[in-house]
Amino acid sequence: MNQPIPGTVLFDGAQARKGYALNKMCFSFNDAVNRAAFARDEEAYMRHYALDDAQARAVRERDVLGMLAAGGNVYYLAKLAGIPGLDVQDTGAAQTGMSKEEFKAMLVRQNAQPDSLPA
Incomplete structure (x- = not known):
């Protein structure tokens, strides 16, 4: 049985399904062309990957905890963090x-x- 750890979001199957679009978008940042496209027009890029409202808001605000809560996987989110130099x-x-x-x-x-x- 999984015991909750205060202040953390357990990345399990439900979170993986919830965050599929966000993680797929972040995975795309392995390609420099995609990083440049995101930097040019973040909103269009997020629409292309069909991020839901919570995911898009968290990305706009660079809200790491919000992205994790919205199903983001920290390994994929690191690809997003590198675009603005974080x-x-x-x-x-x-x-x-x-x-x-x-x-x-x-x-x-x-x-x-x-x-x-x-x-």
Whole structure:
């Protein structure tokens, strides 16, 4: 049985079906021609892939959590994030509600602490 993890969206079969159009669109960004077409006219590109209202709104707003909730798979969404020049730290910051600088500082703090295993 899957136990929910607070603050996460489980990407299961239902989410995969829900996000099919969004993930298919993001997969298309493997091709530079498609990335350029999206950058030229995002709305037309989203219509071509038949994104639903929630998916399109999340893409417009670059709302990572909204895209995940709308069925987006993080591996495909990373392809979208690269078009405007976002990186993994931008995405992590968005998911945690921090600024990018706050997120980077948190990563540095975590990496500075020695790993400790329970006794």
